[in-house]
Amino acid sequence: MAREECKALLDALNKTTACYHHLVLTVGGSADSQNLREELQKTRQKAQELAVAIRAQLTAALRDRGLGAEERAEFERLWVAFSGCLDLLEADMRRALALGTAFPLHAPRRPLVRTGVAGGSAGVAARALSARSLRHEAERDFDVDDLRELEREILQVSEMVNDMEMKVNVPRWTVQARQTAGAELLSSVGASSVGVVSVQERTGPCDVSKALAATVFSAVLLAAVALAICVAKLS
Template sequence: MVKDECKTLLDALNKVSACYRHLVICVGGTSDSQNLREELKKTRQKAQVLASANKNKLTTILKDKTISKDDRAEFERLWVLFSTCMEILEIDMRRALDLGQEFPLNVPTKHLIQTGMIGRTSAVAARAISVQNMKYEEGNDIDTIDLNELEQDISEVGEMIFEMEMKVNVLQWTVEAKQEPGTELKSTVSAGASSLGMISVHGDGNKKLCDTNKVFAGAMFSAVLIFAIVLAVCIVKFA
């Protein structure tokens, strides 16, 4: 039951983090707006809440010495996934800070990046956060205020990552993957093997054809050579 709860929390964090990354790409682009900055803030806060919940639950479980070896291996795998997700989230938050500082909302449109992203982004954010929580403050300039809050949030995420490493000593390179390496590529490999088989069949046919051509070319060359010798003898004899 606890394992399922951890997986559910981690899955939710992954989805919200992916949503946040999508929104960050739009900062400074033609779809940038007050609403986008609000969505970024809401999504970031949701990710932090989920990250804190993941950290607390996984930390408590992994510090328990009574769990079985198999369960510990599974929770360590979830811990590695969680740590990776946190590192990616921190990178995206730093990218959002850099872009937000580089492209304030009051800049002329001609200075915006032509990212190819157009239209509203609320549909994307709604996949991770319920629409009723997205309440925009139309008259409030969040440009400078939110960047200051973002800097503080980045610091808190960094502290969370450091605290995770101090409380739970899980060496990522010692954690075994749940699936064998390349499992997801087996279908591709099978398809490739079938293609190679077909190439092999065609290759055998081509080889036989090539051998026949070589015999024919050798016979023609021999006939031409004999004809040239006979012709030369005749010329010498009747000269």
């Protein structure tokens, strides 16, 4: 049950990390907005929650001395997959921090044209306290706070990776995969080859004499149609 639960959690973490990766790629682009930044925040927090749960279960399983050899090998494979997923998550979080810093949502802009409009202190205060200004300030505060929180979360993920390596020593190069490299590609190629053979078996080999007869018949038919058109024009 513990192994199956770890697999399910790891599958959810893989999907969440992939989703976060695709969201990070849009930061700074035309689709960038506060909604995107909020979605990034929710996605990375969900990924970290899954990571904490997986780390606890895998650590407890691999530190169990009564674990069988086959079970230990399976948990070690899950551990390596989990470590690689965390590395990708940390790299994407650092990329999101760099892009978010380079492309702030609400960068201050200086007016290029002076309209000459001026007012007293009361009018300036009223404009400053308008609903639009308050909303702009709230969004800008979110942008700054989110980047600070992202910096803290990057450190937490890095500490999680270091803590895993200290508690459980599973070198990645010692873990053997259950299938050879490229097995999925070979299986797909084999399936396509079987499909081609089955189609050929259903259709049968090509008869050269029949193909030649069909070609001659088509040529004669085209000549007859051309001749009929010429006779119609002459008449």
